[in-house]
Amino acid sequence: MTAKELVNKIFFVEILKAMALTLSRMFSHAVTIQYPTERRPIAPGFRGQHALAKNPEGKAKCVGCGLCAAICPSQCIQIFREKGKVARYEVEVLRCIFCGFCVEACPYGAIVLTENFEYSNYSKEALYMTRENLLSNWDKYMAGKKGEDYFKKFWRPMSEDFGTPQSQAVFRGRR
Amino acid sequence: MFENVIRPETLDTLAKFGINAGIIIVKIAIVLGIALLHVAYATYFERKVIGHMQVRLGPMRVGPHGLLQPIADGLKLFFKEDILPANSDKPVFYLAPVIFMAAAMVNLSVIPFASNFVIANINVGLLFIFAIAGMGVYGIFISGWASNSKYAFIGGLRSSAQVISYEIAMGLSLVGVMIMAGSVNLSDIVKAQANSVFGIFAIPQIIGFVVFTIAAVAETNRTPFDLPEAENELVAGYHVEYSGFRFALFFLGEYIAMFIMASLATVCFLGGWTIPWYITTVLPFLKYVPGIVWFLLKVYAFIFFYYWIRATVPRYRYDQLMAIGWKILIPVALANLLLTGLVKILL
Numbered sequence: 001m002t003a004k005e006l007v008n009k010i011f012f013v014e015i016l017k018a019m020a021l022t023l024s025r026m027f028s029h030a031v032t033i034q035y036p037t038e039r040r041p042i043a044p045g046f047r048g049q050h051a052l053a054k055n056p057e058g059k060a061k062c063v064g065c066g067l068c069a070a071i072c073p074s075q076c077i078q079i080f081r082e083k084g085k086v087a088r089y090e091v092e093v094l095r096c097i098f099c100g101f102c103v104e105a106c107p108y109g110a111i112v113l114t115e116n117f118e119y120s121n122y123s124k125e126a127l128y129m130t131r132e133n134l135l136s137n138w139d140k141y142m143a144g145k146k147g148e149d150y151f152k153k154f155w156r157p158m159s160e161d162f163g164t165p166q167s168q169a170v171f172r173g174r175r
Numbered sequence: 176m177f178e179n180v181i182r183p184e185t186l187d188t189l190a191k192f193g194i195n196a197g198i199i200i201v202k203i204a205i206v207l208g209i210a211l212l213h214v215a216y217a218t219y220f221e222r223k224v225i226g227h228m229q230v231r232l233g234p235m236r237v238g239p240h241g242l243l244q245p246i247a248d249g250l251k252l253f254f255k256e257d258i259l260p261a262n263s264d265k266p267v268f269y270l271a272p273v274i275f276m277a278a279a280m281v282n283l284s285v286i287p288f289a290s291n292f293v294i295a296n297i298n299v300g301l302l303f304i305f306a307i308a309g310m311g312v313y314g315i316f317i318s319g320w321a322s323n324s325k326y327a328f329i330g331g332l333r334s335s336a337q338v339i340s341y342e343i344a345m346g347l348s349l350v351g352v353m354i355m356a357g358s359v360n361l362s363d364i365v366k367a368q369a370n371s372v373f374g375i376f377a378i379p380q381i382i383g384f385v386v387f388t389i390a391a392v393a394e395t396n397r398t399p400f401d402l403p404e405a406e407n408e409l410v411a412g413y414h415v416e417y418s419g420f421r422f423a424l425f426f427l428g429e430y431i432a433m434f435i436m437a438s439l440a441t442v443c444f445l446g447g448w449t450i451p452w453y454i455t456t457v458l459p460f461l462k463y464v465p466g467i468v469w470f471l472l473k474v475y476a477f478i479f480f481y482y483w484i485r486a487t488v489p490r491y492r493y494d495q496l497m498a499i500g501w502k503i504l505i506p507v508a509l510a511n512l513l514l515t516g517l518v519k520i521l522l
Contacts, residue, residue, distance in 0.1 A: 015488060022228040022487045032232040 045154035047098045047113040050091050050129060051137035053151070060135055061110035062086055068102035068111055077102060089131040094124065112151055114141035202294045206283050214430040215245035220475075221482050228486040252426075255419035260323055263416065267321035272417065272424035275314025279431040281307050286438045287362045289448045289466040300361040301353065304439060305346055308394065311432060312338045315396075315403065315413045318425070322416035330412025333493065334403035338394055340500040345390035347508035348383040351515040352376050352443045365447030374451020377444040382511040384444045386504050388480070391436040393500065395429065397481055399488040400496055437477035438470075445473045 001009075008014060033040055053061045064086035069077040076095040080088040102111050114137060121127055129137075142150065164170050181189070219234065219241070226233025234241030259265065285300040287293040297303060312335050319331020353359055355376055356367035368376050377384045393400035404412030414425045441447055448466030455462050491499070 018487045019483060022483065025230055026224065026227045028230060030227065030232045031230050032235075034232075034235060 042115050042117075046115050046117070047100050049114050049116040049119050049137060049141070050093070050096070050134055051112050051114050051140075051142055052089065052131065052134040053110050053112055053142070053147075054135065054138050060086070060131070061108045062089060062106075063108060063110070064089070065107070067105045067107065071101045071105040073097065073099060073101065086131070089134065091129045091134065093119075093127045093129055109151060112138075112142060112147070114147075115150075116141050199294060202292070203284075206288070206294060207280075210280070210283055210431055210434065211427075213434055214427050215249065217430050217433070217478065218248065218426075219245050220478070221485075224479065224482040225486045228483070249423070252419060252423040255422075257419040257421065258416070260416045262323045264321040264323065267317050268416075269421075271314050271318030271321055272414075272421045272428070273314075275311055275318070276424045276428035276431070278307050278311035278314060279428040279435060282435045283431070285361060286435070287365060287442060287447060288470055290362075292467070293362060296360070296362055298358075298360045301349060301359040301364070301443070304435070305342070308432070308435070309338070309342060311428065314428065318417070319413040322413075324416050326409045326411075326415045327413050330403045330405075330409050330415070334396060334413060337396070337400065337402060337496060337500075340497060341390045341393040341400075341504070344386055344500060344504035344508050345394060347505065347512055348380075348386040348390065349439075349443055350512050351380050351383040351508075354512075354515050354519050355380065361442050361447075365442055365449060368446045369449040369452070374449075374453060375444065375446040380444060380511070380515070382507060383515075384440075386508045386511070387440060387444065389499070389504060391440060392481065392484060393496070395432045395436050395481075397433065398485040399490050401490060402493055402496060405490060433478060433481060434474065437474045437481070440477050441470060441473040445477075447473075 055061050064079050064081045066079050069075070069079050074095045074097050076092040078088065078090045078092075079086065098113065100113055103113060111134075116137070119127070138147070141147070222244075223233040223241075234244040237243045237247045259268065282304050284294040285297060285303050287296070315334040315338075316331045319327040319329075319334070322328070352364060355371070356364040358364060358367065364376075368374065371379075373379055392398075396403050403409075404414070409415070414422055417425060446469075448470040450461060450469055
């Protein structure tokens with residue numbers, strides 16, 4: 001043991017340093033967010049509860065092609081068609097992993113993930129989303145300009161644009 | 176007919192005795208009330224201090240800034256089921272928390288809170304505190320024994336070994352104070368400090384003070400020496416099997432023991448209800464502040480130190496704990512004793 005180590009031990013130098021640190025932390029600002037009264041800002045492109053998009057006439061955009069159900073890794077989307085129309089469109093939210101593949105796969109931009117994350121419930125039935133629930137979610141969270149912007153900005157609806165995004169470095173022809 | 180039953184002188188003595196007893200009962204009521212309120216808000220203070228040191232907020236929900244949290248906790252403990260382990264030693268199981276808390280509470284009677292406010296101003300005050308604080312270990316140990324649970328038993332064993340080891344170091348560190356004050360009466364120790372050159376014994380007895388502080392943390396089973404209730408190995412140690420109000424008694428006892436240790440540090444090393452003369456000569460208006468304010472300020476500073484240590488230092492291993500106690504603190508305290516005695520003889 002060197003003399004310096006001995007002095008450090010006798011005068012509790014390490015412990016005193018640690019105590020200075022904890023004391024300085026005591027007067028720093030706490031990082032706690034008091035949840036129901038304060039909320040963390042929702043990150044852009046947040047993947048929350050599902051909704052089925054509506055067109056300007058107020059009808060569902062979904063045509064029931066089944067691409068979303070096909071790509072879904074947890075296979076929680078069920079679509080039943082009768083006479084060429086969507087009869088039932090159901091999402092079992094408890095099994096959903098919120099990967100967003102369904103939104104990317106949809107050629108009509110008919111399904112979205114909204115910013116809503118506060119829909120916990122005591123019953124399984126309440127978390128088994130039917131077509132009506134999903135359509136009303138659109139009205140609740142995505143109606144109007146906000147939903148449109150959200151959709152265009154983060155999900156790049158393929159119904160409008162099938163090209164490579166401008167930010168991607170690719171060959172774009174000679175100018 | 177009645178004049179000979181109680182003679183006037185006897186009546187006089189009786190009246191005096193009655194008045195004295197009444198005063199003492201009032202004092203006891205005040206001290207008990209303050210101690211219970213102290214425990215309630217010491218837990219709040221602890222959770223807030225540790226919370227902020229860990230960059231959290233601590234209790235915030237019950238009342239403004241969580242101020243009613245201790246009351247909610249107390250109510251919860253009152254209404255909890257009182258569980259009795261099937262194979263426990265029942266009379267002893269019932270007795271243990273009472274012994275533990277009573278041993279902590281009795282010590283309140285000899286602490287001088289202000290110049291004239293002490294319930295029992297006895298001449299062996301310091302020794303009395305040692306004796307009764309040692310009694311508290313019985314509460315811990317027999318609670319571990321009576322619970323018939325391995326965790327409680329190991330906790331009880333650890334606690335008794337730890338408290339016995341550290342009691343020696345603590346006693347030896349306070350002998351230096353006894354030598355300097357020439358008395359074991361706590362009020363006399365405070366007066367001796369007020370008349371001394373430094374005003375407080377913590378300056379000439381700095382080695383004793385450091386030893387006492389470490390031993391006091393160990394004696395009250397607080398982090399970093401909380402081996403008897405080490406959460407991650409013994410669940411909760413000696414009071415695992417206790418629930419509801421019996422657990423509350425242990426909790427009460429622990430916080431009152433902390434208060435006692437802080438009071439002892441205040442009385443023996445930090446000048447009790449007095450402030451050093453060199454401060455009053457610089458700032459004369461401080462003389463008019465009542466002594467109880469200085470006393471409580473020092474006590475709560477010491478208790479804050481307890482919390483501060485808890486938020487900073489991780490728990491020691493058991494062999495490290497024993498090594499610190501026997502190989503470092505006791506020799507250092509003995510050396511301090513020798514030094515103090517030599518200085519006392521030479522000066």
